[in-house]
Amino acid sequence: MRVGNRGKWVNAEGVSAVGSAAELAECLRATGYLAGEGLATVGYLALALHRPLLLEGEPGTGKTSLAGAIAEALDLDLIRLQCYEGIDASQALYDWDFPRQILHLRTVEATSSDAAVEEVEKSLFDERFLLSRPVLRALRESPAVLLVDEIDRADDEFEAFLLEVLSTYEVTIPELGTITAEVPPIVVLTSNRTREVHDALKRRCLYHWIDHPGLAREIEIVRTRLPAVSARLAEQVTRSVQRMRELDLLKPPGVAETLDWARALDALGADVLDVETAAATLGAVLKYREDTDRVRESLDRLLAS
Ligand SMILES: Nc1ncnc2c1ncn2[C@@H]1O[C@H](COP(=O)(O)OP(=O)(O)OP(=O)(O)O)[C@@H](O)[C@H]1O
Numbered sequence: 001m002r003v004g005n006r007g008k009w010v011n012a013e014g015v016s017a018v019g020s021a022a023e024l025a026e027c028l029r030a031t032g033y034l035a036g037e038g039l040a041t042v043g044y045l046a047l048a049l050h051r052p053l054l055l056e057g058e059p060g061t062g063k064t065s066l067a068g069a070i071a072e073a074l075d076l077d078l079i080r081l082q083c084y085e086g087i088d089a090s091q092a093l094y095d096w097d098f099p100r101q102i103l104h105l106r107t108v109e110a111t112s113s114d115a116a117v118e119e120v121e122k123s124l125f126d127e128r129f130l131l132s133r134p135v136l137r138a139l140r141e142s143p144a145v146l147l148v149d150e151i152d153r154a155d156d157e158f159e160a161f162l163l164e165v166l167s168t169y170e171v172t173i174p175e176l177g178t179i180t181a182e183v184p185p186i187v188v189l190t191s192n193r194t195r196e197v198h199d200a201l202k203r204r205c206l207y208h209w210i211d212h213p214g215l216a217r218e219i220e221i222v223r224t225r226l227p228a229v230s231a232r233l234a235e236q237v238t239r240s241v242q243r244m245r246e247l248d249l250l251k252p253p254g255v256a257e258t259l260d261w262a263r264a265l266d267a268l269g270a271d272v273l274d275v276e277t278a279a280a281t282l283g284a285v286l287k288y289r290e291d292t293d294r295v296r297e298s299l300d301r302l303l304a305s
């Protein structure tokens with residue numbers, strides 16, 4: 001463990017020194033992440049109780065970036081595991097560096113013809129040839145923040161594997177033995193709910209659904225993330241996006257799109273959002289033709305102050 005690099009908010013026992021939900025919210029705010037009260041509370045509990053945090057919510061509502069913000073706020077490394085269809089334990093845990101093992105084998109064969117088979121075999125499964133993947137790294141390098149992003153893309157088998165790791169915080173590598181985290185990593189799992197995460201994994205975690213932020217907080221997010229954008233533009237953009245979310249669109253815009261739109265308008269030098277400019281830049285905020293058509297029809301109303 002990298003004792004010298006221990007996060008400032010984690011003491012020698014790996015216990016979080018964040019004393020309350022309000023304190024966590026304050027630390028996150030310092031990184032530019034503005035958490036609502038519910039999220040700050042569940043985040044604080046995840047730290048205090050050493051429980052994984054499962055976040056679900058609409059796209060672009062800040063699920064992934066929360067893990068980065070926690071890592072930054074606590075001065076810990078962020079280790080990310082991006083899930084995808086077909087991901088298996090070896091991609092999450094470890095692999096052997098096959099080409100280097102072969103090279104090693106050739107070298108041994110060339111230099112000592114009488115080396116015992118078991119000896120050679122043993123030397124092949126040495127730490128030197130181990131490729132640590134995110135979950136193993138998180139166990140070995142903890143305290144760290146492990147982000148398991150988009151768990152809903154992985155299949156049942158992978159979820160079962162993850163459940164086991166998150167229950168024991170240890171893994172066994174047959175050739176090397178059992179590796180246990182001295183301190184459980186802080187684990188954040190995210191899901192876009194393309195399928196339900198199993199109850200067994202949910203039971204292990206604390207759960208929070210991240211809603212779109214209210215108007216005031218979203219304006220504040222834009223102002224925090226994009227300080228160059230004027231207060232007036234930030235408010236107009238955010239108010240319009242919030243109204244779009246009420247239109248039953250195929251893909252309602254998330255905070256990510258609000259930021260993209262404000263960024264796009266700023267890049268065009270606009271400091272006020274009128275119908276013409278909005279119509280020309282809708283591609284920054286809507287990604288379906290049906291949604292764009294729908295919004296164009298009601299732009300006047302959406303932009304009204
Ligand atoms: N509460 C917040 N405070 C500050 N920034 C935020 C907040 N919520 C979202 N953002 C910003 O919005 C953008 C999108 O966030 P993020 O990628 O974390 O969303 P997500 O929920 O993981 O989306 P997806 O489901 O598409 O993966 C990022 O740039 C992030 O910084």
Ligand SMILES: [Mg+2]
Pocket residue numbers: 063064065149190
């Ligand atoms: Mg994400």
